[in-house]
Amino acid sequence: xxxxxxPAGWWQGELETNVTMEAEDLLMREFLGIRTSVETEPxxxxxxxxxxxxxxxxxxxxxPGDLSTTIEAYAALRLAGDPAEAEHLCRARKxxxxxxxxxxxxxxxRLWLALFGxxxxxxxxxxxxxxxxxxSWFPLNVYDFACWARQTIVPLSIVRSLRPVRPLGFSLGExxxxxxxxxxxxxxxxxxxxxxxxxALRGYERxxxxxxRRNALRRAAEWIVARQEADGSWGGIQPPWVYSLIALHLxxxxxxxxxxxxxxxxxxxxxxREETPDGPVRRLEACQSPVWDTAxxxxxxxxxxxxxxxxALASAADWLLTEEIRxxxxxxxxxxxxxxGGWAFEFDNDGYPDTDDTAEVLLAxxxxxxxxxxxGAMERGVAWLRGMQSRDGGWAAFDADNTRAxxxxxxxCDFGEVIDPPSADVTAxxxxxxxxxxLTGSATVRRGVGWLLRNQEADGSWFGRWGANHVYGxxxxxxxxxxxxxxxxxxxxxxxxxxxxxxxxxxGGWGEDMRSYRDPAWRGQGVSTASQTAWALLALHAARxxxxxxxxxxxxxxxxxxxxxxxxxxxxxxxxxxxxDFYINYHxxxxxxxxxxxxxxxxxxxxxx
Numbered sequence: 001x002x003x004x005x006x007p008a009g010w011w012q013g014e015l016e017t018n019v020t021m022e023a024e025d026l027l028m029r030e031f032l033g034i035r036t037s038v039e040t041e042p043x044x045x046x047x048x049x050x051x052x053x054x055x056x057x058x059x060x061x062x063x064p065g066d067l068s069t070t071i072e073a074y075a076a077l078r079l080a081g082d083p084a085e086a087e088h089l090c091r092a093r094k095x096x097x098x099x100x101x102x103x104x105x106x107x108x109x110r111l112w113l114a115l116f117g118x119x120x121x122x123x124x125x126x127x128x129x130x131x132x133x134x135x136s137w138f139p140l141n142v143y144d145f146a147c148w149a150r151q152t153i154v155p156l157s158i159v160r161s162l163r164p165v166r167p168l169g170f171s172l173g174e175x176x177x178x179x180x181x182x183x184x185x186x187x188x189x190x191x192x193x194x195x196x197x198x199x200a201l202r203g204y205e206r207x208x209x210x211x212x213r214r215n216a217l218r219r220a221a222e223w224i225v226a227r228q229e230a231d232g233s234w235g236g237i238q239p240p241w242v243y244s245l246i247a248l249h250l251x252x253x254x255x256x257x258x259x260x261x262x263x264x265x266x267x268x269x270x271x272x273r274e275e276t277p278d279g280p281v282r283r284l285e286a287c288q289s290p291v292w293d294t295a296x297x298x299x300x301x302x303x304x305x306x307x308x309x310x311x312a313l314a315s316a317a318d319w320l321l322t323e324e325i326r327x328x329x330x331x332x333x334x335x336x337x338x339x340x341g342g343w344a345f346e347f348d349n350d351g352y353p354d355t356d357d358t359a360e361v362l363l364a365x366x367x368x369x370x371x372x373x374x375x376g377a378m379e380r381g382v383a384w385l386r387g388m389q390s391r392d393g394g395w396a397a398f399d400a401d402n403t404r405a406x407x408x409x410x411x412x413c414d415f416g417e418v419i420d421p422p423s424a425d426v427t428a429x430x431x432x433x434x435x436x437x438x439l440t441g442s443a444t445v446r447r448g449v450g451w452l453l454r455n456q457e458a459d460g461s462w463f464g465r466w467g468a469n470h471v472y473g474x475x476x477x478x479x480x481x482x483x484x485x486x487x488x489x490x491x492x493x494x495x496x497x498x499x500x501x502x503x504x505x506x507x508g509g510w511g512e513d514m515r516s517y518r519d520p521a522w523r524g525q526g527v528s529t530a531s532q533t534a535w536a537l538l539a540l541h542a543a544r545x546x547x548x549x550x551x552x553x554x555x556x557x558x559x560x561x562x563x564x565x566x567x568x569x570x571x572x573x574x575x576x577x578x579x580x581d582f583y584i585n586y587h588x589x590x591x592x593x594x595x596x597x598x599x600x601x602x603x604x605x606x607x608x609x
Contacts, residue, residue, distance in 0.1 A: 001297060001300065001301060001566075001591055001592070001595060002301070002312055004588075004591075005297070005312055005315075005316070008315075008319055009294070009315035009316045009317075009318055009319030009320075010290045010291075010293070010294045010316065010319050011290065011293040011294045011297040011316075011588060012288060012289065012290040012293050012294075012588075013289070013293055013586055013587035013588030013589075013591075014272060014285065014585075014587040015285045015286060015287055015288060015289055015575075015584055015585075015586060015587070016283075016285075016573075016584065016585040016586075016587065017285070017286045017577070017582065017583070017584055017585075018050075018057065018058070018059045018060070018066075018069055018582075018583075019046070019047045019050050019057050019069065019072070019073050019076075020068075020069050020072050020073075021238055021283065021284040021285070021286050022043045022046055022047055022076065022282070022283055022284055023047060023072040023073050023075065023076035024072065024076075024112065024238070024242060025039070025043065025242070025267070025284055026039065026040060026043055026044075026076045026079055026080065027072075027075065027076060027079065027112055027115070027116075028242045028245065028246065030079055030116075030166075030168070031115055031116070031166055031246060032245070032246070032249060032255065034255065034264070035079075039282065040079070040080050040081075041080070042273065042279070042280045042281050042282035043076070043080070043281075043282045043283070044076065044077055044080035044081075044082070045276075045278060045279055045280070045281050045282075046281035046282060046283045047073050047076055047077060048077065048088060049276070049278070049281065050073075051073070051088060051091075051092065052065055054091070054095055055070075055088070055090075055091025055092045055093075055094055055095040056069075056070040056092065056095040056096075057069045057070045057073045057092075059514075059581070059582065059583055060514045060572075060573035060583040060585075061571045061572050061573055061585065062513075062527070062571075062572065063513075063514060063515070063573075063583075064515075065095055065099075067095075067096060067099045067100065067104060067105055068105040068106045068108070068109040068415075070092055070095055070096055071096055071102060071105050071109055071113075071175060072109055072112065073092070074089060074092045074093065074096065074172075074175065075112070075113070075118075075168075075172060077089060078168075078170060078172070079168065084170075084174060093174055093175060096175050097175070097177055100177060100179065101175055101176050101177035101179065102118075102119065102172070102175050102176050102177075103176065103177055103178075103179050103181065104179075106414050106415040107124065107125060107411070107412050107413075107414050107415065108239075108415050110123075110124060111124060111156065111159070111160075113172065114163075114165075115159075115164060115165070115166065115246075116165065116166060116167060116168045117165040117166075117167050117168075118168070118171070118172045121160070121163040121165075122202070123181070124160065124412075125198050125202075125410070125411035125412035126160065126198055126201035126202045126204070126205050126412075127153060127156050127157040127160045127161075127412055128157060128160075128161065128201055128204065128205060128208070128216070129154075129157040129158055129161050129213070129216040129217050129219075129220045130208075130212060130213070130216040131153065131154075131157060131216075132154055132157070132216060132219050132220045132223055133212075133215070133216055133219060136333050136334075139404065139406070140404070140406070140407060140410075142154060142223075143330065143333045143334070143399075143402075144402070144404040144407055144419070145402075145407055145418050145419065146398065146399065146402055146417065146418055146419050146420035147235065147330055147331075147351075147352050147398040147399060147420065148235060148237060148239070148240070148398075149407075149413075149416075149417075149418040149419070150330070151227065151234055151235045151237075151239075151240035151244075152239045152240045152243055154220050154223055154224060154247075155220075155224055155240060155243040155244040155246070155247035155248075156243050156247070156412075157216075157220060158217060158220050158221070158247035158250060158251065159243065159246055159247050159250060160205075161205065161208070161213070161217070162250050162251075164250055193409075194406075194409040194410050194411060195411055197410075198410070198411045198412075217251065220247075221247070221248060221251050224244050224247065224248060225248070225259055227351050228244070228259060228262070228263065229346075229348040229349055229350065229351070230348045230350070231266045231269060231347060231348040232262035232263045232264070232265055232266025232267075233263070233266050233270075233346075233348065233349075234263075235349060235351065235352055236287055236288065236344070236345065236346030236347070236348060236349040236352075237286060237287045238270075238284070238286045238287065241263065241266075241267070244263065245260060245263050245264065248260060267284070269288070269347075270284050270285045270287075270288060271283075271284055271285075272284070272285065286577070286582075286584075287345065287346065288345075288346050288347065289345055289346070289586065290346065290347055291320070291323055291343050291344060291345055291346065291347075291357050291361065292345050292356075292357050292360065293586075293588045293592070294316050294319065294320060294364070295320070295343075295357065295360035295361045295363070295364040296360060296364075296588070296592040296593075296596075297316070297588070297592050298313055298316050298317070298364035298365075298367055298368070299360070299363055299364050299367065299592075299596060300591075300592040300593070300595035300596040300599065301313060301595070302364075302367035303595065303596045303599030303600050303603070304595050304596075304598070304599035305599060305603070308367060308368050308369045309368075309369070313367060313368045314368060316364070316368075317364070317365055317368040317374060320343070320361055320364065320365065321373060321374065321377055323343055323344070323347075324341070324342070324343060324377050324380070324381075325340060325341070325342055325343060325344060325350050325353045326340055326341065326380075327340055327350055328340050329350065329351040329352055329353065330351060330352065330398075330399070331352075331353070331388065331398060331399050331400070334399060334400045334401055334402070335387055335388065335400055338383075338384065338387035338388070339380065339383065339384070339387075340353075340380075340384065341358075341377070341380030341381050341383060341384040342354070342355070342357070342358040342380075342381055342384045342385070343357045343358050343361045343381070344357060345357050352398055353384075353398075354397045354398050355385055355388050355395045355396070355397060355398075355426055355429075355430055356397050356425075356426045356429055356430075356466065358381050358384065358385055358430075358433075359385065359426075359429040359430045359432065359433035359434075360429060360433070361381065362378055362381050362382065362385075362433040362436070362437065363432065363433050363436060365377070365378055366378075366436055366437075378437070382433075382434065382437050382439070385430055385433065385434065386434070386444050387400075388400050389430075389444060389447065389448070390403070390421075390422050392422060392451060393422075393447035393448055393450050393451035394421075394422025394423070394426075394427040394448065394451035394452075394455070395422050395423075395426050395427045395430045395448070396420040396421055396422050396423065396426060397420055397423070397426050397465075397466070398420050399420050402419050402420040402421065403419060403421045403422075404419060405419065405421075407419050415578070415581055416577070416578030416581045416582055417578050417579065417581075422451060423463070423464075423465030423466070423473075424452060424455055424462035424463055424464070424465070424473045424476065424477050425462070425464050425465055425466055425467060425472060425473050425476040425477075426465065426466065427448055427451055427452055427480075428452060428462075428473075428476035428477045428479070428480035428481075429476060429480070430448065431445055431448040431449060431452070431480040431481075431483070431484055432476075432479060432480040432483045432484075434448075435480075435483040435484050435485075436483065440483070440484055440485055441485075445484055448484075449481060449484050449486070452477055452480065452481060453481075453492055456477070456492055456495070456496070457470070459495075459499055459523070460474075460492075460495030460496045460497075460498055460499035461473060461474045461496065461499045461523065461524065462474050462476070462477040462496075464476075464576065465576065465579065466575065466576050467535075467574060467575055467576055468512050468513075468514055468516070468532070468573065468574045468575070468576055468583070469512050469514070469516045469517055469523070469576070469579075470499075470512060470516065470523045470524055471500075471503070471510055471511075471512045471524060471532045471535050471536055472512075472532070472535055472574070472576075474496050474499065474500060474535075474536075474539055475532075475534075475535030475536060475538050475539045476535075477496065477539075478493060478496050478497070478538075478539035478540075478542050478543050479538060479539060479542035481493060482542040482543060483542075488543045488544045488545075493543050496539065496543070497539070497540060497543050497545050497547075499524065500524075500536050500539060500540060500550075501545075501547060501550050502524070503523075503524030503525070503536075504536070504550055504553065504554070505527075505528045507528055507557055508528070508533075508553030508554055508556050508557035509528025509529070509532070509533040509554065509557035509558075509561075510524070510528060510529075510532045510533045510535070510536040510554070511525075511526035511527045511528045511529050511532050511533075511572070512524050512525060512526045512532055512574075513525060513526035513527075514573060514576075514583050517576075517579040517580040518580050526572070527572060528557060528561075529570050529572045529574055529590070530558060530561065530568035530569075530570050530589075530590040530591075530593070530594050531570060531574045531586075531589040531590055531593045531594070532574055533554055533557055533558055533594070533597075534558070534593035534594045534596065534597040534598075535593060535597075536554060537551065537554045537555070537558075537597040537598075537601065538593070538596060538597050538600070540554075541597065541600050541601055541604070551601070555598065555601065558594050558597075558598060562594075566591075567590065567591050568590040568591065568594060569590070570585070570589070570590035571585070572585070573585040574586070574589055575589065
């Protein structure tokens, strides 16, 4: 871990996702007219390397093939010059047709195809740019959507309204089945009403009110430009980034314009290049996590026994102080009187600090002493966290009270979570951080604890919104409840500990497959991983589990599987972007969490001697 620290003080592990990142990068470059062989050849090589034995591309390591991901990968490889009759594309095409073809792909995939005339715009859900004109109190205004969704919806509303087509030079007709669209849902269901609303909006799309439409396009462009980050990104994440570049270009922004020039140049920081036996490959990170990784690394190293004054911790703390966000962002729409203070996930994302990162940064900074600069930042962070509590007592990641569930039923919202309600893992991290700051008895913490108790699953676990899955949620909730003063013999803690014991693998580790987000039978079930084993051990350590054999077997698994260089192998994805849809392999999770778990267990073992 120490060897991986940057001289500036931060840590950053690769954030690995699926090949839609690379496929959409090539498609975007083709649309903008800037694709070259320099990007195409190594990117195509990477995409080919991730194809599964069934001909498809999956959304996570060891997962089943995904229809939309496979269609996008296929399109990108055709763009790279792979012939349709090539063996690997024949296998991919067979998978696509067997699973419903383009007609059954997600809306976002068909949006990409529509840009190139491979899907009719009129058969896509409406996203009128007039949505940006709705006041924040009006239902389904942009602030009713999660920050990642609103940043995507606004540029897509421009693209959808302009309906551009720039042909690929070849057809993807071989991926169509000719099946009719699925019938609309009954009006007895919310989805049925949303489809009727979409039909009315599509009717308006054919004959928009000219002045209103022009004003909406102008306001949408201004909204986008105002939210570009210093590194050229939008929110530090891929979807709004690429759609914003396309939308502004369609409105007449030349590629030489500073906004587009900065946006395109910024993608380079998110590009990973690697030499392989088959040649160089190129892939893109969907996001980057230096603040999160640095905070977790600091906590881990302190758990492992590094003193507060250690240079690694001191330089990391200095860097974190420079990343504090002192300006309001979109979160202030729901909390207009709350002074800013907090941290984001990325290097540059001043518009969207999040409560999860802020909580972990507070826990990390506590490990380095309390000089005035540190204390001031921590006090501002605590105040901001308290102000971001939702009405129900829980915490979401980016916004407060972002819970209008009807947004999920809109026809264009068929991929990923589009709202940001409170979650167990985020609420637990915030509760733990506030307790560390001496607020254990406060009403804020009591309400947070109440939220956690109300949202414990019947089997004793907690759902993991941002990590896989119930092992992550339980690994966060138990230490938080203990920090809030709950006794280990409390029924909620006992049930959680029993659930963890039942889910321990025969090899001594813990694992949970991403399929648990869709299928409850997978809860707590999966190949043992270093990060998930550590999460379970952190919970058992906090609860002072009296099953020493279970803890010992968990430690034994980590000891047996550690590499000679001190790290662990973990090809499995244990991070979550959108439950059920988009997953992440954080390359530092396999290191920071085992260090924390082993450090805490060793410390208590030494103290008991």
